Amino acid sequence: MERLKSRILLVVIGLTAGPVLAQQSASSPPPAGFVAVVGDIERCGNYPVPGDSPLTVRQAVQNAGLVSDSVNVKVIRATQNRAQFTQVISASSFDNGEPVENGDVLLVQSMSPLKAEVRKNAALRTNGGVIVVGLEEDGIRIGDVLLYAQTTPPADGQIRVISRFQGQPPIAKAELYTPTIHGDVISISHDNRRVLKGFGNMAPSVSEWKNQSAALPSTPSSATSSYTGVDSSLSNVPSNLQSFELPALPADTMFPPVPGDDTPESSAFASDAEDESSTSTNALPISQSEDVGDIARETTDDGKIASASESADIAPMAPAEIKTGIVAATRSSNFNLWNLIFVGGLLLAGTLILAGTLRPDPDDNGKFIETAARESIANSKRFNSTPNATQTPTASPLWQTTLKAELPTEKSEEFMKSSIPSAAAELDKSAEIQTAAPATTANSLVAGHEWFGGDWNGRVVQSNDAPNETTACGDSMVNVAIPEAPASQECLAEIQKTETSTKSVTEELLASDEIVNDTTAREIASAIADIVASAAAVSSADVATNEIEDQSEMSALEDLLQNRLPIDLCEAQLPLRIALFGTPTGPRRLRIDAAHKTVPAPHVNLTADKRREQQVTENASAAPKQSTADSSGGLDRALHFLQERTES
């Protein structure tokens, strides 16, 4: 514990939201979760994910404060032990709309020189949530972090450093004495299903670790002065209380400055809270998402920060220091002009969009982009990929083309009215139908998601509100392309009625000798017949059925796109025994060396042995000669001896 006191200063920044989010949280629904941002960032910590609108990776990182021009962000999902993807964020990059999820850890690494000093930090991911810790100095070990986080060390092999800065390998099986460095994401899982081999737990318990750490030589630290309220007798305190007695880092060093926090009231409040945290034994609680309620209850007992708990049900629950900031931010937000301007702008934009006078930029809306993409894909594939599609377009374009090419001129209308009495009324009806036709065509060509100005809306609404029956038929034709407007049986009857009458008109037109020679009139008649036939082809029941089918298809397609559908993996049923024709070739490609057809002679063979034996024999036979030589040598020596004696 001495070592712990002297060498580390861990600051748990649990569930600390940025000031902007804290301001918004007062009026927004409860957060859908929390995301932890660590690494080369100005304000590391846990940030709430708004429940109403998705928070993107870029927004989360920017809320935490960029300290360099360009950063690389690793996104580690809660269910994964590695970065699912990386994203480069710079001042010039735009938001790709990738949303963060509850439990994500965003590891930010600077790719350019830092503009400001960054406090070292790391993240500890447990089954209960993510804890962001600040590392005061080097040499802090994982055991220190676990001890401070009041987390029971898991079994052997369950501590992992799942992600680090680039160039530093993750540690699959970390130990308690493994040093924690800046940017580490430590993951522990108390998985009881793991079967331990051998006896006992190889990982030291908290007490063992504490003893070991105490035995280690301690180095003096500047942070020692922060622990003036804690003495060495802490080792006698029950372990579950020890971590709560660790003092906290002053809030001004780790937590974001609150914009507009220079009001005397808030600053005084903050200073009071700081003084309280530094002088009293008010402990820094371990804040996790699941411990929010406990922390709130504990801190509410203190009268000065009781008001913080009121907003804590929405804003992130935080330690005392952080609450001070949040309270200050909440109070200051009441008088912040920018907030009012922001809310007013939102209301104005929403009103304009609802009024249909503002066409949104597709890049600003992720859902809009998705819908547009799907529509464009559907349209493009429908008209591009299928060879017949370009030759057989839908009914509406055909209809429109026919109408454009063969619309009756005023002269021909007058001629028809004068020539056939019954054609006059029908021509009026057909003219009204033609009036509705552009709207129908337009709706068929326009995707459902697309928003238009007042011109289009006005025309459609006008056709819907027309009182007479013929216009209602036009409405039914319009409704073919507008799924929101249901068609009625009256419309169907009207269509059939119109069809019948138009047939008679057409027959009269065709039967009339005066008009038979007039090709224009023939074309008119055929155009009318086509119009009515196409209109009658679509009944109201079909329209309603198509609506339901389209909606269900879209929802099913959406599930498929988002990979939400469960997959049943089945086993194929193959015939038990069959006969195939031919001879299989086998794995020829994998063969790298064919077997040798003839076995080469081994290195040690009989021939060599025979040769060796022969040599031995030769040596044996040469041995007498050698003895002869020796004898000759002896003779020489004898002669030499005799010569010396003669000379002497």
Add this chain to the structure above:
Amino acid sequence: MICAIDFGCSRIRSVYRNPQTPERLTMYSERSEYTLLRNTDQHRHALEAERVPHAECGETLVVFGNNAAKAQWLSRVPRTALLTDGNVPSDDAPARQMLNLLTESILPKSPSKNNICVLTIPGVRDVSSQANRNEAFLCHLVQMRGYTPLVVNAAEAALLATCSAAAFTGVSIVVGAETTTVCVARLGIVLASETIAVGGNWIDSEMSRQFKVQMFDETGNAYLDLESIRQWKIDASPHLINALGDRERQLSRLYSVVQERIVRSIRELTAQSSVRASLNNQRLSVMAAGGAVKVNGFADLLTEQLIQHDIADQILAVRTAPDAETAVLRGALIYGELESSGFKSEAAA
């Protein structure tokens, strides 16, 4: 009915919506390989006792599909790919018949007319006669089951499956067993694509060759033991960025070679005038799918390659698909449903 089938060089997969429960998908996955066994009474009795489906081809017994791995212990010869080098083998008649049997077994019976089956074609898709033969053969297999075949690019299918958050805009990479497909798309429209004749099998082969991971049959023939390399990759879970040991470092180098080729392809595709005009300096998300991208550190290594090739400023994010192996199949099903809705509209018209 709409179904999708992915003729991969490692596995053949099919998926469709269950008609009774449309909210669930039914998938079949069979290994696209076979094992050769000697046609002896002992081997036949062993297979029949275990009720392993098999086929007789003259003097040999053949076990194919997922059962090939089960019967591997009876043979000392490594398994043979049904789609060698990504192509339908022209000199292996039993392999073509096995492809037909597998297709029949994993495609449901067509209940009515107007059934669509979206399929992906393995190998390099170009104008060569081999590519045309591949496509014609596999389409014919699908037609024999009563479906109308629709061919989709694997990268395009992966784009549909994984890039909905990016508005179907970006670079889709599918690293398959034999080939790698790269495509650049905007709003779901493929602007340019390319298929590279290198994939995960090349990496495994090089690993096996350089570290002499071999196996020998009864007659002394030596074969590359790719299965051991694959099993090592699963067991050791190597990391491409933080490689430990010679094997991992070599694996990282081989992946670097493949990724360098991929990035070069991306650079060429995005440099095309038509692509540049369509994208209008828009930064792209890179999504990687395929079985070979599941190795740790793939996205990080690809990011490094993008930086080295000076195209990182065009990239917004690099990520691997959560369902890397089945993303192509799911995308093919999405493609089929979109096409089906188009057909319905035409029929209604």
